[in-house]
Amino acid sequence: MAGEERPRAGGNRRDLMGYGLVLLNKVSGLAILDRFGLRKPAERALHDATKVGFRTVAAASRTFTPAKGKGKPARLPSQKSNGLFDLSLDDEQQMIKDTVAEFAAEQLRPAAEEADASCTAPEKLLHTASELGVSLVGIPEDLGGAGTERSATTNVLIAEAMAHGDMGLAVACLAPSAVSTALTLWGDDQQQATYLPSFTGENVPSAALAVLEARPLFDAFSLQTKAKRVPGGGYQLTGVKSLVPRAASAELFVVAAELEGKPELFLVESSTQGVSVESEPSMGLRAASLGRLILEDVKVPATAKLGTGENYAECIRLSRIAWSALAVGTGQAVLDYVIPYVNERVAFGEPISNRQGVAFKVADIGIELDGMRLVTYRAASRAEQGKTFARETALARRLCADKGMQIGSDGVQLLGGHGFVKDHPVERWYRDLRAIAVMEGAVLI
Secondary structure, eight states, X not given: OBOSOOOOOOOOSSSSSOHHHHHHHHHHTSSOSOOOOXXXXXXXXXXXXXHHOOEEEOOOOOOOOOXXXXXXXXXXXXXXXXXXXXOOOOHHHHHHHXXXXXXXXXXXXXXXXXXXXXXXXXXXXXXXXXXXXXXXXXXXXXXXXXXXXXXXXXXXXXXXHHHHHOHHHHHHHHXXXXXXXXXXXXXXXXXXXXXXXXHSSSSOOOEEEEOOOSSTTOOTTSOSSEEEEOTTSOEEEEEXXXXXXXXXXXSEEEEEEEETTEEEEEEEETTSTTEEEEEOOOSSOGGGOOEXXXXXXXXXXXXXXXXXXXXXXHHHHHHHHHHHHHHHHHHHHHHHHXXXXXXXXXXXXXXXXXXXXXXXXXXXXXXXXXXXXXXHXXXXXHHHTTOOOHHHHHHHHHHHHHHHHHHHHHHHHHTGGGGGSTTSTHHHHHHHHGGGGTOOBSOOO
């Protein structure tokens, strides 16, 4: 069918997507990597602190040493369109999707219930996720990554597959790659040389993209977090960011703040004076260890500003596409769970799926999911081809926010009384899906 683009994701035509994905394939191929047992004392302490609330200085376990760049930043070229509309995946994309889906099923799904209850993602799971090398897809090869072309759609496939396991844990696992993606897209050569090597090694730093603020009808383009220039160069940041994933352990933040009337992005290391974190337990996404990032007259150098104001709009749109992908993955998990349930649940001598009211509701979930997936892939495809994608992003965000919430509600309803209790995961997915309409930042494709 003729159309305007070929929505495929990125990547090159090599047999493998770099050493990161070789490792991903090997690690994900194991049937069960581990069964999570008792928490470490430090994890238990964090659990207890999260329950009662805390405020502390942010993590300061790593020092990012300024490095000299190569003279110009590395950028991934845009994908090329062949003018056809084709949703089929190439071999590399299929491999990535399958291996991430296996990781989500074997590790994220079993750990999700306890992680939700404790508001903490298991450290061992996060370390395993970083070892998979998923973030390497978006980092150029000459910076130590595995990317040769812009890979927005591939990142959508990764987010969708992870969310099928659990959205909260998916956000926790993907939060560092939001920062590495931002550095790849908008960082100058010095910023890339200073920070990106840490994201391509074995010990990937905890990092987060902080945009959201805790106020009604939050507008991502009208920020209360302020930045001002200081004498001698540099900036001073003041404000509070809300629902920041893994905030207490993050070593590097990309913070959205208003500078001279325009929103901008700034790199803020957690060890900077004036940076502190409060716990912020939430209704959903509890496994992502959400917290408030508090900036009290935080001074950063002139080199901390990331990109330009025009890049900020692109950042918001790419984040919204990522949240749409998470909604698709979790919505698919709801559908995959309720279909066998309604076929096996017997009432009045027959499966409840024989009732039209039940069958039509299940069909509606499937129909809406196909629409959500299509508009999300389309927005990502245009983004990676370097085309305008504001309209497509707005459509994806609206559809996934509205229909995602409805899918969660219908999933709970189809389980009847079982949908209300924690014996089944649908109530957790319902709480997570409500985040799509309110979250900004945190994840990026």
